[in-house]
Amino acid sequence: MNDALLDLNNATIKFGGLTAVSELCLKIHADELVGLIGPNGAGKTTAFNLITGVYQPTAGQIYFSGKSIKGTKPHDLTKSGIARTFQNIRLFGSMSVFDNVRVATQVHRAYGIGSALWRGRDFHTGELEVEKHVHELLDIFQLRDMRDEDARSLPYGDQRRLEIVRALATRPKLLLLDEPAAGMNPTEKEELMKLIQFIKDKFKIAIMLVEHDMKVVMGICQRIYVLEYGIKIAEGTPNEIQRNAKVIEAYLGTEGQS
Amino acid sequence: MNNRGAKRWLMLGIALAVVISYGYEFLPVFKGKGYYLGIAIDCGISIILAVSLNLINGHTGQFSLGHAGFMAVGGYAAAKFSLVFEPMVPDSLKPLLFLVALVLGGCLAALTGLGVGIPSLRLKGDYLAIVTLGFGEIIRVIVQNMDAVGAASGLKGIPKWTTMGWTFAFAAVTVYAVSALVNSTYGRGFIAVSDDEVAATSMGINPVRYKVTAFVTGAFFAGIAGGLYAHHKQFLSPTGFDFLKSIDIVVMVILGGMGRTVGVIIAAVLLTLLPEFLRQFADYRMIIYSLLIIALMMARPQGLFTLGARKKGAARV
Numbered sequence: 066m067n068d069a070l071l072d073l074n075n076a077t078i079k080f081g082g083l084t085a086v087s088e089l090c091l092k093i094h095a096d097e098l099v100g101l102i103g104p105n106g107a108g109k110t111t112a113f114n115l116i117t118g119v120y121q122p123t124a125g126q127i128y129f130s131g132k133s134i135k136g137t138k139p140h141d142l143t144k145s146g147i148a149r150t151f152q153n154i155r156l157f158g159s160m161s162v163f164d165n166v167r168v169a170t171q172v173h174r175a176y177g178i179g180s181a182l183w184r185g186r187d188f189h190t191g192e193l194e195v196e197k198h199v200h201e202l203l204d205i206f207q208l209r210d211m212r213d214e215d216a217r218s219l220p221y222g223d224q225r226r227l228e229i230v231r232a233l234a235t236r237p238k239l240l241l242l243d244e245p246a247a248g249m250n251p252t253e254k255e256e257l258m259k260l261i262q263f264i265k266d267k268f269k270i271a272i273m274l275v276e277h278d279m280k281v282v283m284g285i286c287q288r289i290y291v292l293e294y295g296i297k298i299a300e301g302t303p304n305e306i307q308r309n310a311k312v313i314e315a316y317l318g319t320e321g322q323s
Numbered sequence: 324m325n326n327r328g329a330k331r332w333l334m335l336g337i338a339l340a341v342v343i344s345y346g347y348e349f350l351p352v353f354k355g356k357g358y359y360l361g362i363a364i365d366c367g368i369s370i371i372l373a374v375s376l377n378l379i380n381g382h383t384g385q386f387s388l389g390h391a392g393f394m395a396v397g398g399y400a401a402a403k404f405s406l407v408f409e410p411m412v413p414d415s416l417k418p419l420l421f422l423v424a425l426v427l428g429g430c431l432a433a434l435t436g437l438g439v440g441i442p443s444l445r446l447k448g449d450y451l452a453i454v455t456l457g458f459g460e461i462i463r464v465i466v467q468n469m470d471a472v473g474a475a476s477g478l479k480g481i482p483k484w485t486t487m488g489w490t491f492a493f494a495a496v497t498v499y500a501v502s503a504l505v506n507s508t509y510g511r512g513f514i515a516v517s518d519d520e521v522a523a524t525s526m527g528i529n530p531v532r533y534k535v536t537a538f539v540t541g542a543f544f545a546g547i548a549g550g551l552y553a554h555h556k557q558f559l560s561p562t563g564f565d566f567l568k569s570i571d572i573v574v575m576v577i578l579g580g581m582g583r584t585v586g587v588i589i590a591a592v593l594l595t596l597l598p599e600f601l602r603q604f605a606d607y608r609m610i611i612y613s614l615l616i617i618a619l620m621m622a623r624p625q626g627l628f629t630l631g632a633r634k635k636g637a638a639r640v
Contacts (some may be wrong), residue, residue, distance in 0.1 A: 117525065132497060143527035154330050154520035156514050168511040172527030181507040182500060188507070235527055 070095045070271050071094050071239055075125035076115055076180065085111040087295045088125065093239065093271050098261070100274045100286035104315055108295040109275045111151070113243055116273075118142045130238070133221050148237035149198050150228045158217035162208055162227055165216050166199045169234035199234065205267070206230050206260075222253050226260065233264065237303045239271045240264070246278045254278065291315065334497025339343035341399050344488025360487070364555050366595045368491030371497045373575035373591035374584060378501045380573065381582035383537040384517025384529035387450055389439065389455030390545050391568035392462040393432040395561070396547025399472050401428030402481045402553040409482055421484045425493070432546025433539045435462075440538035444531060459566050467561040478553075479562035493551060497544045502584050504540070513537055514582070542598040578619060580626020590627060 069092040076089045082298045086108045093099050103109050114120045115127065116141040127134050134142060157165050174195070180188045203209040206226055211219065216227060225245060232240055244262070246254050262285055265272055282289060283303040291299040291306060293315040299306060306312055372390060379387045401424040412420050443454040472478050504510040515523040516530045523530055553559050571594070579590030597615065601608035619627060 119544065138529070139524045140527050140529045143525060149525050151522065151525075155519050157518035157522065159518055160511070160514055164511055166512075167508055167514045167525045168523075168528070171508045173513060174508060177509055178540075181509045182503055184503060192508060231526065 072128040076122045077124040079123045098272045100282040100289040103292035146238035148232035148235045149241040156216040163212040166234045169231045173313040246281045333499040340491030341488045344486045366592045367494045369591040369595045370494045371548040372572045373587045377587045379541040383513045386452040387455045388569045390572045391564045392459035393542040394397025394543035395431040395564035398549030398553040399426035400431045401550030413507045429543045429546035430549035433543035436539045441536045444534040466524040481557045485551045534619040613615035
């Protein structure tokens with residue numbers, strides 16, 4: 066049963082009297098592209114924060130690679146293979162594009178303060194490896210020309226792309242994208258869809274997408290979960306979701322109600 | 324900064340310090356004038372203090388007002404150690420004793436930094452500033468009431484061991500340590516924490532650990548500076564480590580440009596020299612000094628000496 070990469074088993078979180086996410090069961094397999102949608106305030110971002118360890122579930126379990134991640138700190142989750150981007154872009158503004166990606170690679174480096182001070186041979190080969198890895202990533206995503214720019218001076222679309230590249234630099238098994246299409250125009254959305262598809266094919270990782278934009282979600286996701294008021298109301302392929310009565314009701318309301 | 328040659332720069336700095344320490348008597352400025360020599364050493368100590376605080380306040384983006392407290396811990400520990408052991412040690416071993424005293428002072432300050440840092444670094448910005456301010460005052464009050472270190476009348480008769488060589492050798496070590504840390508993949512984490520803590524966490528960086536590391540490293544060098552100061556002035560008084568001293572160091576960091584090592588070094592030297600140049604204005608000098616700082620801050624709030632050095636060469640290992 067536990068062949069899923071990520072497995073939420075009745076995960077519930079309550080804030081005081083409010084149940085933000087209720088008994089959510091959700092599975093993501095390796096190499097799968099899953100969407101999480103729902104109307105405003107449905108608990109999508111809360112579910113997201115449960116998976117990334119920002120919040121702890123008040124009940125239920127969350128397994129990643131077969132291990133329970135309840136109580137694991139967010140920075141340790143990154144180490145075990147969960148990377149994320151943010152709805153409102155959070156880059157390291159004062160750092161260069163190169164350094165933004167570089168700092169993310171350090172999760173898996175064994176050396177720490179001692180070798181940074183001593184700077185022996187291991188340190189230099191280590192740093193060269195990091196540099197090579199970062200350059201590979203920047204090349205793949207055509208960001209190399211901007212490597213020395215400050216991250217905050219980049220155009221919006223490039224900032225989004227850089228944030229995804231930075232998340233990939235932590236070598237994740239699961240990449241979580243929080244509304245990556247927010248604030249994008251139709252052309253940029255087209256490109257984003259191609260980019261996500263490309264990442265999935267190239268890096269062979271699982272991707273979960275929280276998104277408002279139906280076109281993006283329906284266009285690329287293999288399976289979709291729908292939340293409303295913290296409760297999962299549907300799951301299935303894009304086609305199934307589009308015809309699901311409950312989903313249509315949640316988004317459009319029932320007849321006579323509007 | 325070319326990191327491949329970083330260690331060579333350190334060696335060069337120490338060698339230069341040692342040469343100056345023996346050669347300064349031949350420089351016309353210092354000929355027979357202990358006053359200039361004293362100020363040069365003051366500058367060196369200021370550099371150590373400012374560069375080490377820059378790791379905490381500049382690079383890691385925390386606001387600590389307790390640097391004078393760490394300096395006091397290191398200074399008193401080193402001074403007491405030398406006073407106790409000096410009579411038992413032959414002259415030839417005194418430099419070694421001095422080194423041990425300094426490192427001991429540094430380690431004790433670092434330990435204090437750890438003790439203060441772990442609980443208080445969960446706070447941010449102004450709150451952290453107030454906690455560290457309070458800590459600095461606690462140290463001062465403890466020292467003021469501790470008879471073993473002379474209480475309010477101060478600790479007297481500390482051997483005069485601090486020379487140009489010692490001071491600038493340690494300044495070189497400090498500058499090296501801070502820039503070596505920050506210019507590594509590991510050390511970029513300090514800046515990441517300062518830029519965006521939430522994003523840093525999601526990149527696998529443990530912000531608390533990074534902040535504590537910066538705090539402890541900064542405290543260590545502040546302790547060293549305290550030891551040098553003690554063996555330079557030969558007298559320690561608790562009033563010398565009040566929060567105004569901490570603010571002096573913070574001003575050096577802000578004036579030099581947060582996170583800019585070269586700028587902070589220049590600012591440290593400048594702000595140590597300035598009160599001396601203003602001596603002729605007697606009573607008005609602290610007013611002029613303050614006005615100058617206000618004017619400088621209004622003209623260049625990003626720091627006087629921002630050379631845009633951070634991103635250049637960031638990738639060259």
